[in-house]
Amino acid sequence: MKQFASFIRKEFYHIFRDIRTMLIMLVMPIILIILFGYAITTEIKSVPFAVLDRSRDEVTTRLTDRIGASEYFNLYKLLDSEEEAQDLFRQGKVRLVVVFPPQYASSPDAAIQLLADATDPNEATQLTGYATAIITAAKTDAIVQTMPIGIIPVVHLLYNPLMKGAYNFVPGVMGLILILICAMMTSVGIVREKEMGTMEILLVSPMKPVYIILAKAVPYLLLSMVNITTILLLSYFLLEVPIMGSLFSLVMVTVLYIIVSLCLGLLISTVADTQQAAMLISGMALMLPVMLLSGMMFPIENMPKLLQWLSNIVPAKWYIIAVKDIMIKGLSITSVLKETGILILMAFVLIAISVKRFKIRL
Amino acid sequence: MNNVSIQHISKKYASIEALQDISLEIQPGELFGLIGPDGAGKTTLFRILTTLLLADSGSASVCGLDVVKDLREIRKRVGYMPGRFSLYQDLTVEENLQFFATVFNTTIEKNYDLVRDIYVQIEPFKHRRAGKLSGGMKQKLALSCALIHRPDVLFLDEPTTGVDPVSRVEFWDMLDRLKKQGITILVSTPYMDEASRCDRIALMRAGKCLSVDTPENIRRSFTRSLWAVQGAQMYPLLNVLRNYPEIYSCYAFGDAHHLTFRHQNVSDNEINALQEYLKTNGYTGVELRKIEPSVEDCFMAL
Numbered sequence: 001m002k003q004f005a006s007f008i009r010k011e012f013y014h015i016f017r018d019i020r021t022m023l024i025m026l027v028m029p030i031i032l033i034i035l036f037g038y039a040i041t042t043e044i045k046s047v048p049f050a051v052l053d054r055s056r057d058e059v060t061t062r063l064t065d066r067i068g069a070s071e072y073f074n075l076y077k078l079l080d081s082e083e084e085a086q087d088l089f090r091q092g093k094v095r096l097v098v099v100f101p102p103q104y105a106s107s108p109d110a111a112i113q114l115l116a117d118a119t120d121p122n123e124a125t126q127l128t129g130y131a132t133a134i135i136t137a138a139k140t141d142a143i144v145q146t147m148p149i150g151i152i153p154v155v156h157l158l159y160n161p162l163m164k165g166a167y168n169f170v171p172g173v174m175g176l177i178l179i180l181i182c183a184m185m186t187s188v189g190i191v192r193e194k195e196m197g198t199m200e201i202l203l204v205s206p207m208k209p210v211y212i213i214l215a216k217a218v219p220y221l222l223l224s225m226v227n228i229t230t231i232l233l234l235s236y237f238l239l240e241v242p243i244m245g246s247l248f249s250l251v252m253v254t255v256l257y258i259i260v261s262l263c264l265g266l267l268i269s270t271v272a273d274t275q276q277a278a279m280l281i282s283g284m285a286l287m288l289p290v291m292l293l294s295g296m297m298f299p300i301e302n303m304p305k306l307l308q309w310l311s312n313i314v315p316a317k318w319y320i321i322a323v324k325d326i327m328i329k330g331l332s333i334t335s336v337l338k339e340t341g342i343l344i345l346m347a348f349v350l351i352a353i354s355v356k357r358f359k360i361r362l
Numbered sequence: 363m364n365n366v367s368i369q370h371i372s373k374k375y376a377s378i379e380a381l382q383d384i385s386l387e388i389q390p391g392e393l394f395g396l397i398g399p400d401g402a403g404k405t406t407l408f409r410i411l412t413t414l415l416l417a418d419s420g421s422a423s424v425c426g427l428d429v430v431k432d433l434r435e436i437r438k439r440v441g442y443m444p445g446r447f448s449l450y451q452d453l454t455v456e457e458n459l460q461f462f463a464t465v466f467n468t469t470i471e472k473n474y475d476l477v478r479d480i481y482v483q484i485e486p487f488k489h490r491r492a493g494k495l496s497g498g499m500k501q502k503l504a505l506s507c508a509l510i511h512r513p514d515v516l517f518l519d520e521p522t523t524g525v526d527p528v529s530r531v532e533f534w535d536m537l538d539r540l541k542k543q544g545i546t547i548l549v550s551t552p553y554m555d556e557a558s559r560c561d562r563i564a565l566m567r568a569g570k571c572l573s574v575d576t577p578e579n580i581r582r583s584f585t586r587s588l589w590a591v592q593g594a595q596m597y598p599l600l601n602v603l604r605n606y607p608e609i610y611s612c613y614a615f616g617d618a619h620h621l622t623f624r625h626q627n628v629s630d631n632e633i634n635a636l637q638e639y640l641k642t643n644g645y646t647g648v649e650l651r652k653i654e655p656s657v658e659d660c661f662m663a664l
Contacts, residue, residue: 002464002467003464003465003467006460006461006464006465007461007465010450010453010457010461013450013452013453013457014450014452014453017452018452196448196450196451197444197446197447197448198448198449198450200414200442200444200448201442201444201448201449201462201507201508202465203413203414203437204412204413204414204437204440204442205437205462205465205466206434206437206438206465206466206467207465360433361413361414361415361416362409362414362415
């Protein structure tokens with residue numbers, strides 16, 4: 001036990017004395033959360049748009065004001081000709097142009113033309129969608145004013161009424177950061193001992209290999225708890241993502257996921273012989289599947305069958321599902337039993353393979 | 363019984379025969395040297411004895427324990443200092459020693475008397491990171507760490523490589539003191555001049571053990587008379603000497619060439635004839651003197 005404690009203390013010395021490790025451990029999560037929160041967002045906000053109004057009557061002016069007043073669009077300019085619209089698109093000054101036909105007020109069924117910059121097709125679809133929604137709403141209001149009875153659909157969005165992207169990416173980023181830090185740091189830590197030759201001395205000592213491995217993982221488990229705290233604080237206060245379910249369940253599932261990630265790191269360390277190799281394997285073999293196959297960025301249901309099947313072995317997928325259920329939907333731990341079960345199984349399989357693969361000789 | 367016994371050990375890496383049928387017996391309390399250049403197989407032999415590698419064939423035992431079967435027990439009882447500096451560079455001198463003491467289930471205080479002589483020399487720097495120590499101090503720290511658990515057998519793989527001459531002498535003085543404590547010491551070195559500090563030595567080359575004996579007996583086995591030659595333009599002189607028909611061997615040794623003649627007993631006439639030969643080839647003022655053979659001369663002759 002004393003051996004073990006001394007080993008863990010030594011491991012903390014390594015971490016605290018290496019500025020790069022400290023940066024990756026403690027600063028990277030904060031940067032990633034802020035980056036995903038503000039810079040890399042798929043939400044539409046304050047997009048400049050222009051209006052080519054051939055009617056110039058009361059109705060079109062009111063519609064223009066209404067679009068411009070929404071948080072999605074800012075009116076850039078009122079145009080006089082189609083050529084002007086072309087120029088603005090080419091210069092990148094606007095990303096949407098609304099064209100009203102002549103005498104719009106007298107023929108309310110006439111079509112309104114929406115021109116969007118489709119170099120980014122997803123964004124163009126979203127822009128025209130938002131603009132259509134605003135125009136339809138305005139029209140509905142106008143009809144309600146003239147007709148006393150009508151059928152008005154009421155849309156109610158469950159769990160994320162404001163459709164905030166943060167609700168989706170906070171669980172995703174947690175899944176990404178934890179696996180990257182835990183797996184990369186433990187594997188690099190163990191491989192560094194091999195590379196520096198210190199493993200040679202550790203092997204020729206009474207310390208059991210299984211303790212060497214575990215002692216490597218414990219410090220990163222503790223530091224990951226710090227990370228979880230900062231991520232949750234940032235997402236709660238800065239990105240305003242609520243924690244609907246129990247915090248305890250959330251922490252339990254997260255600790256389980258951290259353990260799976262650490263085991264993955266141990267496994268990588270038994271394969272890699274150099275720190276670069278360990279870094280590359282954890283970078284390539286973990287980051288890409290987590291980003292692409294966890295459902296964090298792309299919905300798994302839309303993927304080919306093979307990829308859907310592959311996504312089942314990505315631990316992050318199960319973790320993200322569980323976190324979304326607990327954090328956003330406010331479900332209890334009993335509703336994520338399948339996910340936690342799978343994660344526990346993965347942890348056992350990984351630790352068994354790593355202990356078996358750990359070389360007691362050079 | 364802290365003896366080491368090696369029987370017919372062979373080890374192959376891909377196509378290279380690192381060790382070929384090595385057999386050695388090292389007595390308890392002996393300071394035994396493995397002498398040979400890089401690639402002789404010294405490190406491989408150490409790794410087999412410290413249970414880090416498996417031999418392809420043959421068997422070995424340390425303290426009467428088999429290196430394959432009794433791996434756990436051997437790892438408790440030996441001290442190992444690898445050839446490359448293998449301590450934690452980002453830990454201080456004191457932290458390193460503390461760490462290795464706990465890993466071996468002991469404390470610095472308990473075995474301080476054993477490492478004191480060595481440790482006092484680096485104690486003034488105990489708060490310095492190990493990576494920032496000089497070569498000699500690094501080796502002293504590594505030796506302290508290998509000794510802290512009072513091992514029965516100590517394996518030192520090239521402990522003096524890359525260390526300045528003064529520190530090297532100090533290091534060997536320390537080994538002498540450790541030997542008096544009854545610790546069996548196996549040490550390897552590429553420096554032939556260090557061989558005389560060992561009780562017995564094994565001369566190794568290309569995975570083979572060429573000769574095992576005390577340094578004194580090995581020197582005595584050199585039966586030819588040996589001459590040192592010094593003069594200007596040493597390099598061309600070597601070739602001229604080698605072309606002289608009466609010369610048996612001629613090797614460059616630092617500041618002089620060492621040569622032997624075909625005959626066992628060399629007369630003054632032959633020496634004069636050689637002087638004449640050198641003169642006709644344009645080498646004047648060449649000094650020739652009879653010397654005692656060193657271990658290196660024996661190694662070259664093997």
